[in-house]
Amino acid sequence: DVKVTQSSRYLVKRTGEKVFLECVQDMDHENMFWYRQDPGLGLRLIYFSYDVKMKEKGDIPEGYSVSREKKERFSLILESASTNQTSMYLCASSLRVSYGYTFGSGTRLTVV
Amino acid sequence: QQQVKQSPQSLIVQKGGISIINCAYENTAFDYFPWYQQFPGKGPALLIAIRPDVSEKKEGRFTISFNKSAKQFSLHIMDSQPGDSATYFCAAIDMRFGAGTRLTVKP
Numbered sequence: 001d002v003k004v005t006q007s008s009r010y011l012v013k014r015t016g017e018k019v020f021l022e023c024v025q026d027m028d029h030e031n032m033f034w035y036r037q038d039p040g041l042g043l044r045l046i047y048f049s050y051d052v053k054m055k056e057k058g059d060i061p062e063g064y065s066v067s068r069e070k071k072e073r074f075s076l077i078l079e080s081a082s083t084n085q086t087s088m089y090l091c092a093s094s095l096r097v098s099y100g101y102t103f104g105s106g107t108r109l110t111v112v
Numbered sequence: 113q114q115q116v117k118q119s120p121q122s123l124i125v126q127k128g129g130i131s132i133i134n135c136a137y138e139n140t141a142f143d144y145f146p147w148y149q150q151f152p153g154k155g156p157a158l159l160i161a162i163r164p165d166v167s168e169k170k171e172g173r174f175t176i177s178f179n180k181s182a183k184q185f186s187l188h189i190m191d192s193q194p195g196d197s198a199t200y201f202c203a204a205i206d207m208r209f210g211a212g213t214r215l216t217v218k219p
Contacts, residue, residue, distance in 0.1 A: 042212045
């Protein structure tokens, strides 16, 4: 089975800090995604990547950036954390964009 | 943008009953229609998916019904069990998901 591993389960950061959320997949998937999940809003796409060093903005990229230096690793960066970025962050990967996704267990980030 | 519209937002079903969740999409170019199941504290997991060349797919107690002309697809959970209590998401466009349905199955 494909495994998507998110480095932190819970994270508490202060306003203004630079925050790194790491995601690693072990099945050589081309595509990787970052979502945030908030009650009542479902899953919202932040950024995605089709290949190494490639990135595309999703629906809510403001305040975030990403890095994909290696195929298996996709990092989400909060340049200057704010309280409205308190959320559950989910990483996913897929072999093809129109195939099923494998999600990580999520990182619950609290910005205080 | 709301590319997929999912309903209802929440659903309560008695044990043994049928749970039905609906999803409507807009883009007729979509070629893959999955449902994901998410338990509290976990990431979503692919439950079942269908491609538009068939109208129904069944896996155990879970069935997807697909209506291409109406641009709708539904998840049916037969003989619902308390262990099915979770949030369910549809997706009908690359990378975008419905808002989710919280299913509670009462014993």
